[in-house]
Amino acid sequence: MKKADLHIHSCLSPCGDLTMIPSVVCSAELDIIGITDHNTARNIAAFALVCKDKIIVPGIEIHTMEDVHVLGYFPNLDNALEVSEIIEKHTTKLPYDPEKYGYQLILDSEENFVETIDYYLGFPTNLTIDETIKLINENNGIAFLAHVDRKFGAIEQLGFIPPVTKHVEVRKKENWIKLKNEGYIVLTSSDAHTPEDVGSRKIYFDEEVQNASEVLKLLSEGRFKTIWDL
């Protein structure tokens, strides 16, 4: 079985610890790693270059206008970067104090900090949930409503799961049971912002996967298990 954690923040997310660099994240006992920074895909290249023995799934955690987080997973880096650029155009660029709200650091292939993003990535874009999902799908990706059962999740922000997708991510077992019974495809992941959380919630693939594209196909069809299935 291949072990996957598909919701991990790097040092580029303002809330991501500065130690969330490829060599640290990829030392976890995982075969497949999803890097999902807030509103950007600009650190994924560093992970793809450094973590050669893992399958890196390019992702973005997009913050919609309704203050809901949506995870977009892409088959390759180009698709992710395309979406990342579009998101940037839909973001009000407000300066912020990185000392107070967290540094946003882009790495090179040797894990040096080479650039910062100077506008706050933690704010909502002006994309609605519908527009966000459409944007992800149009760029060959799949969208999951992130952690629907906690803050910045659909249920918390809207009171319900909007009928835009069957793919959701949850934190708690009781919500996994409930949503699976309602016909959703339910993911769980760590949402790690610090090294010790990486891999704290995983999913498992029984079938062979060689790359991100194959991971997406299995994800899309619900061909994976959570710890609660085992």
Place this chain on the structure above:
Amino acid sequence: MRISELSDKTGLKEILFCADHDIIHGYVGDLLSIVMRSAKADSIWFTVQSHVNIVAVAAITGVKAIVLCEGLEFDNETIEKAREEGINLYVSSESSYIAAGKVYELGIR
């Protein structure tokens, strides 16, 4: 009106007092993307959002006091960030409508 007088008269429960700010305007809103462009400086802001981003938005717009309504509770991280930014925090057990209405009645626009 000074925030201390305003909160006394309208029954707001103080969570964090940083300074006795002079409040000139009031604002009600929960979608941060809208608050960011509409809230005025030296305002008291009524909301049901409790996460740390409200402090970032308040700092950018110049909001001086945030009231969390409906009997909700601030995250600890929010309180710490508000302390750093000098923004007062209050809670109200009432809805945003009622809590803001009381402040409006005092003449705050």
